[in-house]
Amino acid sequence: MPAKLNLIGQKFHYLTVLTEVPKAERRNPRQVEWKCQCECGNITTVITNYLTSGHTKSCGCRRASAARENFTKDIKGKKYNKLTALEPTEGRGTDGSIIWKC
Numbered sequence: 070m071p072a073k074l075n076l077i078g079q080k081f082h083y084l085t086v087l088t089e090v091p092k093a094e095r096r097n098p099r100q101v102e103w104k105c106q107c108e109c110g111n112i113t114t115v116i117t118n119y120l121t122s123g124h125t126k127s128c129g130c131r132r133a134s135a136a137r138e139n140f141t142k143d144i145k146g147k148k149y150n151k152l153t154a155l156e157p158t159e160g161r162g163t164d165g166s167i168i169w170k171c
Contacts, residue, residue: 074117083108089131090114114159142170 076086090102100116107113107128107131119125150171160168 072131074101076117080106080122082123083131084113084115084120084125086120087112108134141167 075089076104079086084105084107085164087104087106092098092102095102097116100118102114102116103120105113105115105120105128107130109128109130110128111128115125145156147154149171154169154171156170157167158170162168
């Protein structure tokens, strides 16, 4: 039987492991979960495999900021196959993204 893994104090991308979640409080008692603090200050719970594989890198705050960045990115003059982005329109996609005139 392998030795019990201790990730307390280790950092995985934007998350620092604070403590192991007690077995009685886990969503799935067969998976070890860790209480982690994100660099933004939020506390989140992540299973071991998601931490060590890089599947989960933050509490979700990075996903939101990356999406915001994509929605405001200036792509004027960039080519996408046979289309060239000319200028943003006033229209927005269903997810809030900018619609560009090409």
